Amino acid sequence: MIIRNLFTILFALIVFVSCSTSEESPEEPQRPNILFIMSDDHAYQAISAYSNHLIETPNIDRIAKEGMLFTNASVTNSICAPSRATILTGKHTHIHGKVDNRRPFDSTQVTFPQLFQKAGYQTAMYGKLHFGNNPKGVDDFMILPGQGNYINPKFITPEGDTTIEGYVTDIITDLTLGWLEEGRDKEKPFMMMYLHKAPHRPWWPRPDKFAEFTKKQFPEPPTLFDNYEGRGTAARDAEMNILMHQRYSHDSKIRPETLEAMGDVEPYVEPLPWDEFYGPYNRATPAQKALYDPTLDSINSWFKENWAGLSMEDKMRWKYQRYMQDYLACISSVDDNIGRVLDYLEESGLAENTIVIYTSDQGFYLGEHGWFDKRFIYDESFKTPLLIRWPGVVTPGSRTTEMVQNLDFAQTMLEMADIPAPDDMQGESLVPLLKGQNDLWTREEVYYHYYEYPAVHMVKRHYGIVTEEYKLIHFYYDVDEWELFDRKKDPMEMHNVYNDPDYAEVVADLTIRLGKLRQKYGDSEALDSMYIKLHFEE
Incomplete structure (x- = not known):
């Protein structure tokens, strides 16, 4: 009887201690979900978080109010498919090879969705990819073929092509919400790419x-x-x-x-x-x-x-x-639909552990310099919107003027999810900026290179270096011309001061720094010549 009572007491103590230990031990941190939202050709000037002189975008603005707005986010090459390939690979276009819209994407390149998938995330892509018909590293996808259509669009799916009646921006959102609600494994974290066709030309609003x-x-x-x-x-x-x-x-x-x-x-x-x-x-x-x-x-x-x-x-x-009228009407539909998704995240309880990123594949001219389209290193096409909400990490309503690029997106998302980035990625994680650790951010300039010439819109080949204060550009191939713009004194970039004696020291300094950037990223005159030759052979 005494022995039996001793066993009973001992068992009770073991249960008590184990329960106490279980209750007091911290739970393993839950990996964040990531919702990556990208529109096509969405100018930062057409987001009211940047400026409301053209349109109010209250839903996109919610991401800035609850997160961080980047005022100097930019692209490495302002044209759709190369920009998207840079986002997927974390590499400059001369490295991943998709320097223009004509050349095929090198399918041997590792993309960040593949790394998320390998790390146990469930991955999905709905909307516009722009190139290829079998995106790598995604468990589920429905993508538009090429540019896609606004009205009653066709989609490529793992099971084959299908056409859905309706307006493309609404449909992409319906598909995204459907996957979030019913299509995913709710026991796994997710990385969802929600990719709008709008507001790409030709602009057909609802x-x-x-x-x-x-x-x-x-x-x-x-x-x-x-x-x-x-x-x-x-x-x-x-x-x-x-x-x-x-x-x-x-x-x-x-x-x-x-x-x-x-x-x-x-x-x-x-x-x-x-x-x-x-x-x-x-x-x-x-x-x-x-x-x-x-x-x-x-x-x-x-x-x-x-x-x-x-x-x-x-x-x-x-x-x-x-x-x-047409461009901004397309934007209005994008904003409405982003509101639907943000509302769903709130109502479903997902918002608290879901990072939301909003960007575009590049900027766009909305009449500045008399233009539409993109391609140039000038601000309206070079700069791209970037807004990131990370609950519990990013201070709501924060802003940064640091020089960041779409080159950085892959490494940023990988670090957010605690997934190691490959050594050959060329960007820098934005996580220090998002955490307010600006002293850990050391970049002072970014590199840009545009290749698609001669071609539609006839924007000459050029590369350049951009800092918060200045922009130095070299146009080459059929010309040899340099431009320098003082971004602080001349924000509309109307006055080339390259030959102004007052800027001689700036030109000398930036020319050296530009050469070092080209070397750092593996760009060279030999590659310039190679891509010119390939352009004319195809």
Whole structure:
């Protein structure tokens, strides 16, 4: 009896101690989920967290209010597919090989989703990848083929192609929410890539946004009528002027029949096939066309009655407004849908342990210097929006002016998830900045290189170095021209001071630093020549 009681007491003590130890021992930290949101060609000027002079984006702004806004985030090469390849690999375009939209992506490159997948994360990609049809390292995907379509888009899936009726921005969000709610393994952390097509050209808003925004007028940028005086040939030779190069049917939504009935329309813009209008329009069902037609009729009636009597300046102003109406209407849908996703994270309880990143594959010109499109190292295309919310880590409402790049995104997300980054990645993790440890951030300049010339928009090949104060650019191949801009004194980049004696020491210093950057990242004149040769052989 005594022995039995001793065993009983001993067992009780063991249970008590083990329970006490279990209750007091800290739980293993839960790995964060990551939601990476990227739009296509979303200018930072069209996010009200940066400036509300064009549009209010309250949902994207929520990420900045609850996290950090980067005011000097940039790309390494301002063109879609190369930028996306840099984000996936953490390498400059001359290293991963996708220097332009023409060359295929090197599928032997390791991408950060593969590393997340290997580390036990569940991974998914919904929306626009832009290249390839079998993304690496994702457990689930539905991606648009190539550029994709706004209206009733087709998707590539592991099971084959499928077409979904509706508006692309809404559909990509529906698919994303569906996966978050029902498609994932809720026992695993996730890394989700939620990738919008919008606001890529040609801009087809949802019918209700189309009707709403065509009634709006937007402020003109101060440089809308830039004549490029005092700069080199690159700015003057580029073919991305809103008046001269945006197409009446493709961009301004003038029906081909309207143009045909009017005869010669000035300024002359090289016509495209009727399919440039009817390709997107005829994807719509009769019911959808009935929603688009009243707005299209209004635009075409006004154009037919008034165009010939306008001065060239007023024609530029009209085309600028048509551009902004459609572009910003597409942005409005993106913002609405991001709000749906952020609301879901809150309502489901996921928000507390989910890092949210919002960016674009590059910037975009919204009439600055008279332009649309991107490609240049000038700020509107070189800079990209970047907003990061990391609950419990990032101080809400914080901002940083440090020079960061899309080159850094892969390593940043890997460190967030405590996954080792490969040694050949070339970026730097932004985690010290996000934690407020600015003394650990030592980068003072970034490197840029654009290759796709001669090609659409005719932006010359160039590379350069950018600091918070200055930007030094070398245009090469068919020219040998240098530009220097004082980013503090000349934020609109109107005055090339490369030959100004007052900046001689700046030029000398930046030229040396540019050479060191090219060496650091493995770029060289030999590679420049190789990519020129490959461009013409393909």
